Amino acid sequence: MVTEVNELRLGNQLQTLREEQKISPEEVAKQVGVSVQNIHKWENNQSYPEIQHLLKLGDIYGTTIDEFIKSDAALQNRINIREEEKADDDELLHPGFYIGIGIMFLGTFLSLIIGNLMIMMVTNIAGMLITCFYKDILKLLKDVKKDFYEQG
Numbered sequence: 163m164v165t166e167v168n169e170l171r172l173g174n175q176l177q178t179l180r181e182e183q184k185i186s187p188e189e190v191a192k193q194v195g196v197s198v199q200n201i202h203k204w205e206n207n208q209s210y211p212e213i214q215h216l217l218k219l220g221d222i223y224g225t226t227i228d229e230f231i232k233s234d235a236a237l238q239n240r241i242n243i244r245e246e247e248k249a250d251d252d253e254l255l256h257p258g259f260y261i262g263i264g265i266m267f268l269g270t271f272l273s274l275i276i277g278n279l280m281i282m283m284v285t286n287i288a289g290m291l292i293t294c295f296y297k298d299i300l301k302l303l304k305d306v307k308k309d310f311y312e313q314g
Contacts, residue, residue: 172234173207179223180205194218210237258296265289 180190187201194201194215203209211219216227231237269285292299 171207173205177205262289262293
């Protein structure tokens, strides 16, 4: 069963293609423009090649980048995670920033009206936490909601 999973890994596919074409790791490294150590790491599933290297490897082995990616579920997950991270990084001022700042101002305003500094301190801390950890809080709440519906 373990060998079936390994056969689907990109590194195993790269090594099989190289061996089928009777090309040495040194020759592949030279054609791709990387070190032999990189070739060994890729073939042993210790790291993944960059996209431009996958394109060159596809040319060398007569296959497409699609075939490389389709064969390796771990690589597909890695690509999906990076896309999600990129989408998160693109959003400079997320709603949590505005919510946190609003809570901090509301707490300051209420503490001035009521005359209780404890309200300002608590709301400022809560506002800063929401501002800094908004996405993590949302993710936690989504996970809790998902777990709740899976149990029910």
